[in-house]
Amino acid sequence: MKREEQKEQRKKQIMSVALDLFVKKGYAATKVSDIAKTANMSVGLLFHYFESKEKLLEELTYIGLQGTQMPLQMEYLNELDFYEKFTSQLIAYMQEQPITAKMFVFMAQMQRTEGIPENIKETALSVNTLEKSVDIIKSGQKKGIIRKGNPMALSNAYWCSIQGIAEQYAMHPDIPLPEAEWIVDIIRLK
Amino acid sequence: MKREEQKEQRKKQIMSVALDLFVKKGYAATKVSDIAKTANMSVGLLFHYFESKEKLLEELTYIGLQGTQMPLQMEYLNELDFYEKFTSQLIAYMQEQPITAKMFVFMAQMQRTEGIPENIKETALSVNTLEKSVDIIKSGQKKGIIRKGNPMALSNAYWCSIQGIAEQYAMHPDIPLPEAEWIVDIIRLK
DNA sequence: ATTTTAATTGAATAAAAGTTCAATGAATAT
DNA sequence: ATATTCATTGAACTTTTATTCAATTAAAAT
Secondary structure (H helix, E strand, C coil): CHHHHHHHHHHHHHHHHHHHHHHHHCCCCCCHHHHHHHCCCCHHHHHHHCCCHHHHHHHHHHHHHHHCCCCCCCCCCCHHHHHHHHHHHHHHHHHHCHHHHHHHHHHHHHHHCCCCCHHHHHHHHCCCCHHHHHHHHHHHHHCCCECCCCHHHHHHHHHHHHHHHHHHHHHCCCCCCCCHHHHHCCCECC | CHHHHHHHHHHHHHHHHHHHHHHHHCCCCCCHHHHHHHCCCCHHHHHHHCCCHHHHHHHHHHHHHHHCCCCCCCCCCCHHHHHHHHHHHHHHHHHHCHHHHHHHHHHHHHHHCCCCCHHHHHHHHCCCCHHHHHHHHHHHHHHCCECCCCHHHHHHHHHHHHHHHHHHHHHCCCCCCCCHHHHHCCCECC
16 A cells, blocks of 8 residues: 555645745745645646645645644643643744644635635634633633733734744744743733 | 826725735735726726736835834833834824734735745835844843843744734724733833 | 817736646556 | 556646727816
């Protein structure tokens, strides 16, 4: 069964290159021939593995769903501890698995970009964490460990920072990542 | 001289619509016909005002350079005050002039996207603020008002947050913006 | 009023990008 | 060893998107 392995290998190779280019240049700006060239194969071969550019995007999104589900150790003492654990684990994970940051950026791109097929957007949307987060903020505010203010705005501030950091890291992995503590300080009550 | 005014009007209209679509969908994914349709005109007319899609992008980038240069009141007491003033003014400005956030996102897009002509990238690059910021961080650390840590990482954390917030706001102006204080707390020494 | 100039349109054309396919060669099975 | 299956190529074809242009309409100048 050598063929099967090789087939999987090829698909992975294509998807890896595609992810990279989609993140760097955007989906629409990435030509199928770019992907093929970067992966050192002919366009014909690429179409042997994926029936269309859009199907490739679809599979990538589906994988992304699992890829962004990092193995979170999610027992936490309180709401602030939740954010601290999540942040430090995410940062560590981005460093160890550079694909994490790329997937993060890619999924966000899929969510917001108009003209992406609906089924793909829906898959990307299931990564959305903002809603749930607002409740945790509220709960932490009651306990007096998270600062006062509009919970939606607080949650948003935190997630936007995470998003911005992931984006920067995906593009420039050379620039040093922040300490988790700094980011959590956005919402921490002093 | 009605003609001249009208001409300017048209160009502005096209550029405004184009900015909006470029930010939402990305440059490559935005068709000239999309822009024309959204601006209620024929594609032919669009080409009467801009010789190509790329020239339109170029002019937009040039305008963006001025657009992101918001009228900053930049006398500050110390390094932390600098960040506080800058942040609150940027947030206020984004609310008053929604175009600011879009321009911010657009210019960042131009900077990072591969396949954008060099002259355009260079223009976009001159918005880059990260370098200068590192020195301010260092100086503030000496005074003991900015927290300890890698100055590059601190500067990066701050700017990534700003970028993430601008991106979110450009896309979803309905989600409330954070207080400047929260963001500056990323770098503040407690 | 008439002429001139320029705005505007949409269909025609050109260029670019996605997709197919017949032919070739390498691996696997018999 | 031979047959069979499938990976691989690149040129041909199709579709999409950018760009041009001749014709029309509206405004400005004389």
